[in-house]
Amino acid sequence: MALTHPETELIPYAKGELAAAEHERVAGHLATCAACRESLAAFGGILESLARTAPEPPAVPWGRYRTELREKLEARRHRAWTAWWRRPVPLALSASLAAALVFIAVRGGQQPATVDVASVEQAVLGARLDLLRQYGIVENLDLLENLDVIHNLDGLETSRKG
Amino acid sequence: MEPSDEALCQRVAERDEAAFDLLVARYQERAYRIAWSVLRDGEEARDVSQEAFIRLYQAAGGFGGRARFSTWFYRILVNLCLDHRRKHAWWKRVLGGGRPDEPDGREAVIERQPAEPVDPLAGLGREQVMTQLWAAVATLSPQQRAVVTLHVQDELPTREIAGVLSCSEATVRVHLHRALISLRATLGKA
Ligand SMILES: [Zn+2]
Numbered sequence: 001m002a003l004t005h006p007e008t009e010l011i012p013y014a015k016g017e018l019a020a021a022e023h024e025r026v027a028g029h030l031a032t033c034a035a036c037r038e039s040l041a042a043f044g045g046i047l048e049s050l051a052r053t054a055p056e057p058p059a060v061p062w063g064r065y066r067t068e069l070r071e072k073l074e075a076r077r078h079r080a081w082t083a084w085w086r087r088p089v090p091l092a093l094s095a096s097l098a099a100a101l102v103f104i105a106v107r108g109g110q111q112p113a114t115v116d117v118a119s120v121e122q123a124v125l126g127a128r129l130d131l132l133r134q135y136g137i138v139e140n141l142d143l144l145e146n147l148d149v150i151h152n153l154d155g156l157e158t159s160r161k162g
Numbered sequence: 163m164e165p166s167d168e169a170l171c172q173r174v175a176e177r178d179e180a181a182f183d184l185l186v187a188r189y190q191e192r193a194y195r196i197a198w199s200v201l202r203d204g205e206e207a208r209d210v211s212q213e214a215f216i217r218l219y220q221a222a223g224g225f226g227g228r229a230r231f232s233t234w235f236y237r238i239l240v241n242l243c244l245d246h247r248r249k250h251a252w253w254k255r256v257l258g259g260g261r262p263d264e265p266d267g268r269e270a271v272i273e274r275q276p277a278e279p280v281d282p283l284a285g286l287g288r289e290q291v292m293t294q295l296w297a298a299v300a301t302l303s304p305q306q307r308a309v310v311t312l313h314v315q316d317e318l319p320t321r322e323i324a325g326v327l328s329c330s331e332a333t334v335r336v337h338l339h340r341a342l343i344s345l346r347a348t349l350g351k352a
Binding site for chain 2: 007008009010011012015017039042043046047049050051053054055057058060062065066068072073076
């Protein structure tokens with residue numbers, strides 16, 4: 001019975017985290033194995049001592065902490081915004097611009113050009129505004145990267161096991 | 163009634179700035195302390211915990227509510243810490259530095275001794291032993307240290323620690339067991 005010591009289950013046992021059957025198994029083992037009883041007492045003592053004497057990190061002025069955080073967040077948003085603005089003109093926008101130019105070319109001979117320039121501007125602005133309304137998406141450009149990181153967390157863990 | 167963390171996170175996803183401020187106020191100390199436990203450097207802990215809040219803000223929409231908010235957030239935080247350590251380990255090795263706050267930590271341990279120690283370490287030169295014990299915690303692998311920290315300082319159950327570290331409960335138990343074996347050996351030498 002004492003051949004396989006449930007070493008890694010001792011603390012979960014003491015914390016009452018084990019399923020009933022497993023709990024019974026460990027309890028039964030402990031009743032017959034002095035080594036495991038000794039380990040459990042030692043491990044429990046260590047954890048209790050650590051909990052009582054945990055060193056405190058250096059004090060932080062929390063108001064300043066939150067101000068810094070706000071500043072960083074703003075800077076990040078600004079960066080995401082600038083990155084978006086500098087991106088190549090999106091496909092939908094290029095398409096509407098092209099369509100407007102074709103429209104000018106076709107009607108160029110019949111109407112004063114200024115009217116069509118205005119409609120081009122409208123088309124372009126309209127497209128931009130539409131995109132602006134989807135600012136939530138733009139703002140979340142960073143997010144894609146982060147989601148990627150979050151999805152890869154499991155990978156990070158396995159690659160670091162040791 | 164106070165809104166739950168999960169409800170606040172949902173509001174952050176909708177870009178509710180007040181909800182974000184509330185979550186920060188709720189978690190700032192815990193986040194900073196956990197980061198410090200892993201990094202053992204006040205400046206870095208401040209920086210990395212702030213970064214975790216920024217990631218929280220950006221990724222709040224991706225919080226599906228399948229896990230507790232704390233598990234989800236600590237996962238972001240702990241992984242940033244482990245990543246930070248991995249990225250910065252090389253220059254610390256080069257400069258021969260290590261843990262700038264360690265001396266403070268040690269003093270804090272000594273200052274915080276209870277007046278009447280009632281544990282098995284009593285009579286062994288307790289302050290010295292605790293100093294050695296915490297020094298030994300600092301030499302554990304980052305994963306082991308994270309498990310110990312989340313266990314003793316945040317009293318998280320094994321299942322939640324597994325959620326934070328994105329590993330199985332069995333792996334958490336192994337990390338904790340190995341950590342305890344090392345720490346016990348330290349006490350044996352003390
Ligand atoms: Zn045994």
